[in-house]
Amino acid sequence: MDKKILLAFLLAALPTFAAADSQWILKQSTLTYHVSHPLHQSEGVSHAAKGKGVCHAGQCDFLIAVPVKSFDSGDSNRDLHMLQVTRGAEFPIVTVRTRLPESAETSSTVNADLEIQFAGQTAHYKQVPLKLETQNGETHITGTIPATLTDFKIEPPTLLTMPVKNEIPVRVDMTWRPQQ
Amino acid sequence: MLRDTLGNGRSLRVLVVVCLLVAVAPHLMGQTTATGVLTGKVTDASDNAVANAAVTATNVDTGQSRTVTTGADGTYKFDMLPSGNYRVKFESTGFNTVEIPSTIVSGTVPAVLDEKLEASASGKLATSQENLPNAPSSNTTAPTLSDLGLTPEQTQGNAREQALLDKRTHMLKIHQRMGLITTIPLIATVATSLNAGGKSTSTSSRYLHAALGGVTGDLYFITAYYAIRAPRVPGTETRGPIRFHKAMAWIHGPGMILTPILGIMAFDQKSNGEKVHGIASAHAPVAIVTAGAFGAALLSVSVKF
Numbered sequence: 391m392d393k394k395i396l397l398a399f400l401l402a403a404l405p406t407f408a409a410a411d412s413q414w415i416l417k418q419s420t421l422t423y424h425v426s427h428p429l430h431q432s433e434g435v436s437h438a439a440k441g442k443g444v445c446h447a448g449q450c451d452f453l454i455a456v457p458v459k460s461f462d463s464g465d466s467n468r469d470l471h472m473l474q475v476t477r478g479a480e481f482p483i484v485t486v487r488t489r490l491p492e493s494a495e496t497s498s499t500v501n502a503d504l505e506i507q508f509a510g511q512t513a514h515y516k517q518v519p520l521k522l523e524t525q526n527g528e529t530h531i532t533g534t535i536p537a538t539l540t541d542f543k544i545e546p547p548t549l550l551t552m553p554v555k556n557e558i559p560v561r562v563d564m565t566w567r568p569q570q
Numbered sequence: 571m572l573r574d575t576l577g578n579g580r581s582l583r584v585l586v587v588v589c590l591l592v593a594v595a596p597h598l599m600g601q602t603t604a605t606g607v608l609t610g611k612v613t614d615a616s617d618n619a620v621a622n623a624a625v626t627a628t629n630v631d632t633g634q635s636r637t638v639t640t641g642a643d644g645t646y647k648f649d650m651l652p653s654g655n656y657r658v659k660f661e662s663t664g665f666n667t668v669e670i671p672s673t674i675v676s677g678t679v680p681a682v683l684d685e686k687l688e689a690s691a692s693g694k695l696a697t698s699q700e701n702l703p704n705a706p707s708s709n710t711t712a713p714t715l716s717d718l719g720l721t722p723e724q725t726q727g728n729a730r731e732q733a734l735l736d737k738r739t740h741m742l743k744i745h746q747r748m749g750l751i752t753t754i755p756l757i758a759t760v761a762t763s764l765n766a767g768g769k770s771t772s773t774s775s776r777y778l779h780a781a782l783g784g785v786t787g788d789l790y791f792i793t794a795y796y797a798i799r800a801p802r803v804p805g806t807e808t809r810g811p812i813r814f815h816k817a818m819a820w821i822h823g824p825g826m827i828l829t830p831i832l833g834i835m836a837f838d839q840k841s842n843g844e845k846v847h848g849i850a851s852a853h854a855p856v857a858i859v860t861a862g863a864f865g866a867a868l869l870s871v872s873v874k875f
Contacts, residue, residue, distance in 0.1 A: 429873060441718065467871070474736060478735075479728045483720065487712070548743065551746065
């Protein structure tokens with residue numbers, strides 16, 4: 391009889407243990423790269439990122455992926471040029487990986503170590519400051535990744551023989567929600 | 571003596587300008603090539619190559635870091651590394667992590683940094699992840715691209731499409747350069763038109779104008795060839811200033827054909843002592859519209875309106 395009670399207790403407790411591994415889904419996002427050229431500035435925007443976070447033992451592993459083709463600068467010629475220099479046809483997806491403590495959800499800022507795969511290269515950005523705002527169970531994250539072209543061995547795109555600046559900061563604006 | 575050798579003062583001025591340009595050019599080039607190469611080989615205590623070792627170069631001044639992995643022969647290479655002082659870290663599974671606090675990378679000579687790694691005594695796996703406070707995870711719970719619903723078709727590269735893009739960019743770069751070069755004789759042709767037409771003209775002015783016009787036409791058609799022959803990327807909709815740029819081509823393209831034809835007619839009439847008349851009198855207006863459309867096309871992709 392005692393064994394049956396114990397078994398029933400364990401079965402009842404299983405969902406509780408399983409719930410400890412929570413997950414997050416990227417609800418919506420805006421990623422914007424900024425390019426500076428001696429003649430003008432331009433920005434490319436993508437809303438096509440997909441992301442997921444898996445939390446286990448107090449740590450959450452996040453993966454965000456965005457197609458290189460999805461960035462739109464409002465000029466098809468520029469977008470194709472960017473696609474070419476970033477080898478976007480050969481490496482069509484940009485991935486961002488990071489691990490954050492589960493407790494970060496309640497913080498207003500967090501410094502994240504990012505691993506970014508882009509243009510066939512991997513770059514690490516340490517302690518990138520991100521702002522967090524939680525509302526109605528959703529977490530809104532904003533920040534800027536200080537990316538440069540040389541980080542990914544990208545030859546600077548040129549216009550009228552003049553290359554763009556090496557710095558291509560990427561603004562991140564994401565809303566995450568817990569997966570039901 | 572020097573003045574005699576050069577012929578006149580104008581040649582001397584040209585020589586001075588050329589000398590100045592030659593003197594300044596290396597400095598200008600130096601400003602645009604402030605990157606260098608850091609390379610080396612990672613070996614173990616027995617001088618065997620250590621493959622897949624992570625080598626991280628961190629700029630001491632800016633904090634920017636880049637990581638590469640060693641190849642099967644243990645070698646690594648950082649290309650296009652901004653010149654400066656770097657802290658270099660070597661990490662590999664089963665070896666102690668080694669950090670070199672200072673290595674200078676300059677744009678002149680590749681910096682060579684070989685490293686010998688010692689096996690870790692405890693057998694502890696030393697990975698780059700462990701040194702980061704909240705580094706990306708490689709554990710089994712971490713999400714994968716398939717977790718995001720991305721299909722292999724979406725994540726796999728297409729070398730053929732990349733080759734197409736490479737060819738397109740290569741041809742359009744030549745198109746841009748040729749377009750800029752064409753602008754020079756185009757402006758000169760327009761400028762010399764003042765002395766080539768009207769009442770007070772000379773034969774030499776007309777010849778100069780015609781010659782410059784000929785050069786402009788030749789360069790223009792080379793420029794146009796590289797734009798027309800640049801491969802199209804399927805499924806791409808033309809958006810932005812490039813639409814205006816292409817629309818202008820429908821004006822300056824026919825104009826560049828018509829202008830020299832009318833010009834030849836006007837030239838013959840002038841050479842025969844006649845006043846330019848008939849359809850030939852449209853040479854100047856057509857040329858002005860053509861040059862204007864060419865300039866507008868150039869500006870449309872250069873300046874953000």
